[in-house]
Amino acid sequence: MLGSGILKGLAVTAKNFAGSFYDPERMATVQYPEERAPLGEHYRSFPLLVCENAADPLGTLRCVACTICEKECPPQCIYIEKSKDKKPDATGKPQLYPVIFTIDTAVCMGCGICAELCPFDSIKMDKVFEVTATNRFTGLLLERDQLAKSNAYYHSIRPAEAAEVDARLAAERLAAEEKAKAAALAKAAAAAAKAAAAPPTTPPSAA
Amino acid sequence: MTLALILLSVLILGSAIVALSLRNLIHSALLLVACWAGIAAFYLWAGAEFVAFAQGLVYVGAISMVVLFAVLLTRQGTASEPLGFASWQRFILALVAGGGVAGILVGAVLGTPLTVTTPGPVPVLTVKQIGAQLMGPHVVALLVVGILLTVSLLGAVVLAAEENVKSPEDEV
Amino acid sequence: MSPLQLCLLLSSLLFCVGLVAAMARSNAILVLLGVELMLNAANINFIAFWRYGPNPEAGTGVLFVLFSIAVAAAEAAVGLALVIAVYRHQKTIRLASINRLKG
């Protein structure tokens, strides 16, 4: 009969009206500034640069200015200038470091390709989404010091991933140390052998 | 009382004259609505409440809509006529004829000795009385008007109906 | 001047305004509206005579106006429908241009 479909529709909206008062499945709204929905495990917003030491963020950046991210960034929002000199990195190996590392967050689309491609686990995706600036040119252009976040912070936003990264880095460091040790040992052995072959003229250098 | 009548007359005549001399038909129609509303106010002034509301309902509510609809359907709303009048000769002729008629009528009105010159109290005519009159002595007229309205409704529909335009929805 | 005379003057002038419009205007809709105004002028007379007449209780004037309004409504509906029909065939509602019987 004419009108039955309309009546059914009215019944459904009435049910939803009632449901909005007691059923969290229906009323899913979160009162935002006071309440917050939990962020997803892999949520990403903008990139950050991981540093080892929060006290000296710029000195302990993991970034070695390899510029892979700069090249691969789809919207080309990263700008890097390499240093002239080298500084020892976390593993003690002397590496280049970025003198200038800027990300234009007005251009960045948060795709996370940079973090995915970084071979040094230096660039990672942040979870801060409440980003505002009063100036749209300088305010949104993030410099090294604004991008640098400590490893502890990285642990706080992505515990599982950070632990995995740390374990891998520790293993690499261990491997590097062992390699260095082995190299030193080998060097020492070689020197010893050399010394055995001919009397030493210079003392063996400490590796 | 008389002052109110004079004011009403000025409103009615003024809006009628301006309305019928404008080129923009929408403005004309809207001003005529004001004129009809003024006539309804005149009926109220005269104490014919029922007629006043009927005038409002029929003229302001219905005829004005039909007029506006006709103006829009014949695309007279945006493009105003190049010449408001048929021709200057016609206009002058019409003015002469109208003025003549007006002169005769005004002369007749002013020259006729009217027997009732003192206004009595406003006569009370309730809806019930009007109904009784309609159903009693005037029932034939009522029936005729009813038939007339039905016929004119059908006639208007037939006249204004478009040729049978096929709607894409009808096709199977 | 008595109010009745004023009413009658109003109605005569309104009638003449309608008459001039109906005669002079070239637009069919406006001519129709002029005729409407003439009808209204007649209605004003009916009410005036009912109001100042000898026998207001009979309400004849009021009833006549009611019938007249009904007829006017019918006239407007049919008249405007005619105008629309003419427009559809002639593409104009200038009366001077509508000079053919066949559409």
Next chain:
Amino acid sequence: MSPAAPTQAPAPFGAPSGPTVRTVTDAFHGDLLEVSMGPQHPSTHGVFRMDVTLDGEVIVKLKPVFGYLHRNHEKIAENTSYLASMPYTDRLDYLCSMSTNWAYALAVEKLAGQAVPDRAQYLRIILAELTRIVNHACLVGFLFNDLGTSFTPLLYAFREREKIIDLFEALSGSRMMCNYQRFGGCRIDPSPEWLAAASRLVDNFPRFLDEYERMLTGNEILLARTQGVGRLKAANAINAGITGPVLRAAGVNYDLRKVDAYGFYSRFDFRVPLGEHGDTYDRYMMRILEMRESVKILQQAFRDLPTGPIMDPKAKIRGFRPKAGEAYGRLESPKGELGFYLLSDGTPNPYRYRVRPPSLINLTLLEEMCLGHTVADAVVILGSIDIVLGEVDR
């Protein structure tokens, strides 16, 4: 397999096949009113314009105008690496980035001859079907908004969509710009909790669909507004290359999930609903029925999801260079056949990159569907075609 043979001989493309309607030159009617609907119009689903010529309210001519959102997607892709185009494909059809990603990955995998692990194949199907639900729920909601509801069906649909989008966010990091598929697999392995939540959501989804249908499918006003409105004939649809639910609503059995059986779709048991009249109501119902079928696919996928790697171990993320050659990868996106054509010259960038956007191609017969209907219907017909301007304009 080819589309089902049409019953009548196909009319040449572009020839008016609809009912005889008034034309602009018809001398017996009033002046025509030209209205430029859009690009700022609430119902054009983005920056899209319809130049309509009206007789009263009836459309006698309609010209779709688009390109306001052109972003040079294809040219940009030819100047960046294969991987760097992946996030841009999110922006094509921004309601269904998961399946757009997959289509691109499919093309590149074909080009590079990469294999995809089983688990990744299942995950792709799960995400693509969730995307289909998201897209269809949105579409149906917006369609009702075009039909003049005060947002109620749209918000019910969005409530459910939000739940799926939250899952996408938890898995891929972003609600709409997922950037999830990779050449040779997927980016992130979902946790068991995620899978459980998704499975629960899918099991609950038919309840929402039932309620939605109870609210609207039998509504007399909906029937009057959509049945018989915007008919599309099967032959014309085939000639114009229309795909997806719009084509199936016209009664043509053509679903790439069955035709190509890409991914592991051949392992799944699902049906393809077909319309009969090709009108707006059929197009609406196609979406509802497809959502129900998607739920079935998803339930099977959650049941059978294997363990294992999600990425081909041989896949190279950095320095990806497919050998010279060409490939066309296509899949059944929620809107129709979404294809990516790639031509490689062996460099890290594709030499030629071309998208076959279903939204754009489905839009080509808009005028034919709208002629003779009113302005109100044009908006509804546009809504029932389901376009996303990001994909139309690229």
Next chain:
Amino acid sequence: MSAYAMAVAGSEPFLERAPLLLRDAFVQLLPAPTQWLVHHLITIVAILAVFGLFFAFTTIAERKLLGRLQNRRGPNRTGVPQFSILPWRFKHTLFGLSQPFADAVKALTKEDIVPAAADKLLHFLAPVLVVAFSLLTFAVLPFGRNLIPVELDSALLYFFAAGSATELTIFMAGWASRNKYSLLAAMRALAQVISYELPLMLSVVPVVLVAGSLSTREIALAQGGWTFGIIPHWNVFTPWGFAGFLLFLVAALAESNRSPFDLPEAESELVAGHLTEYSGFKYALFFMAEYFGLTALSGLGITIFLGGWQAPVPFLGFVPSYAWFMLKLVGMIGFFIWVRGTLLRLRIDQLTRLAWQFIVPLALINLLNAAFWSLTRDWTGALQLVRWVISAAIVVGPFVLLGRKLNAGRAPRTYRYATS
């Protein structure tokens, strides 16, 4: 002024007389020649104040109710303004109840844009006139036993005469804006009012026939009393009254341009229809007039079908009559909001077809039904039952038949699936 005399004489409970006594107390303070003027002015001001506030809270109620229907919360943030000069801070959002005042401030401070090509005079006049016309109709509604602004013998005729003018202003707005969407909206508004004026009146005529009066006061009074002490003698509780009420609801929705008949301002088709070129305060005036019109039509519906200010059950008779009227008004508005939250919009040709092929014939049949009802007034006992059955059959039969014709074979479809 018979009701007034009765009220002052004190034959009724105090609460019933309170508004009149208040008015008189104030009028007595003034010199005699101005008393009649102030007397009327107070009535006007009271209507403006009460229904102005009612309008303000209807807007927030609509938004909150629609929100709840759509599983949202609706506006709930605007609370007490925080002035730094005050020594204390009263922080409460008041459930967003001060939203209408914030909206009013916003509307007043917004730029008033008039398109360059617009007909300036009509563009300005339309919002002013629309409010004026929509307020006119309040004059004859009996808000309570003694609260009727103007007692007219032909009140219903007045109501429709005043109410029909609002669509004229919609036309003015649409035409004066020189916008194509607005022009289409103006055409739609005209078509709609031509189609629905008649059904609206025809749905009311049965009540006039049975009550034997055009006066709203008489009609409300005629619905007093209870059968078996519980079922009120409201017109809606008779077969013809129920059918008439439904028809009235549909026609009232169409007359007040509410969803599903909001064609003139169809936001998904015509952007905002006749309101496209209006902004700021003029827009707010249209908005206000729309709600005034809705309130007035609801008030009319209450008066002629829902017993007016009469209490639904005898033992609640101590509640003043105007409270009942307002309660019923809130209920009616709530129903309209509910309908708006559920239904979709008709197309213009379907709208007119619904009026001419469905509502008008049904209303005419319902008129016959009411005639039957008043002819069989003295049927009692078992005959009463027969009377009910016949009367119900007179409306249900045509409803089903006409409904089937209107549906024209449209029904939900079943679909086939591909075999391969």
